[in-house]
Amino acid sequence: MSERLRVIVWNEFRHERDEESIREVYPQGIHAAIASGLQEMDPDLEVSVATLDEPEHGLSEERLERCDVLFWWGHMAHGEVADAVVDRVQKRVLEGMGLVALHSAHYAKIFKRLLGTTCSLTWREADERERLWVCNPGHPIARGIDRCIELEREEMYGEPFGIPAPDEQVFISWFEGGEVFRSGNCYYRGNGRIFYFRPGHEAYPTYFDPQIKRALANAARWAAPAGGRWVDECPNVTEPREPIGKSR
Ligand code: ZN
Secondary structure (H helix, E strand, C coil), rough: CCCEEEEEEEEECCCCCCHHHHHHHHCCHHHHHHHHHHHHHHHCCEHHHEEEECHHHHHCCCHHHHCEEEEEEHHHHCHHHHHHHHHHHHHHHHHHHEEEEEEHHCCHHHHHHHCCCCCCEEEEEEEEEEEEEEECCCCCCCCCCCEEEEEEEEEEEECCCCCCCCCCEEEEECCCCCEEEEEEEEEECCCCCEEEEEECCCCHHHHCHHHHHHHHHHHHHHHHHCCCCCCCCCCCCCCCCCCCCCCC
């Protein structure tokens, strides 16, 4: 493909505006940090951002039409995402657009819609160490990453994680308090690819970590449309390719 890969980083952008302590970590918003990390790691990406409070949440039909991979960060305002926008993102994923769901997006309407399960988990905020172990070093999303990504402080997410068995698993997390979690999970839905990536709690500078940036840039490439668009239609094919019943 000669055209540049078009990526949109979507963020609900509420914690950073409402809470001083979060704004100190992400002064421009989580979306800006993710977008600049992607651009730094892969200058050939064409990265733009969108947020909840824009008209149509910044995800008009026209914009999604031109989007190859959509990153999604949401937490406190999942319920404010319009169902019409969820419908159109789902349609684009089934046609071939990639979706990278981040951290608390495990409860995003679009993620639950596409996976079809509860997507619930256990959690704890206790400033604990996380190690994301690479369980599939040959996977494109693990390219250039060490045996594990180590984060000094993160929120804990633990099993059971109410997801369908992943089609491919890239990371599994260990936490200081003892829990483990399936933290890098790939799915295929229709013609689209979905990657769920666990770290990224708003109170920690996770999206500035070089290995996290590497994983996200790799995920953008992995989730990109791999073939032609698969349009949802169900035609009645009345004209057969060959005459039927001729030899009888
Ligand atoms: Zn969190």
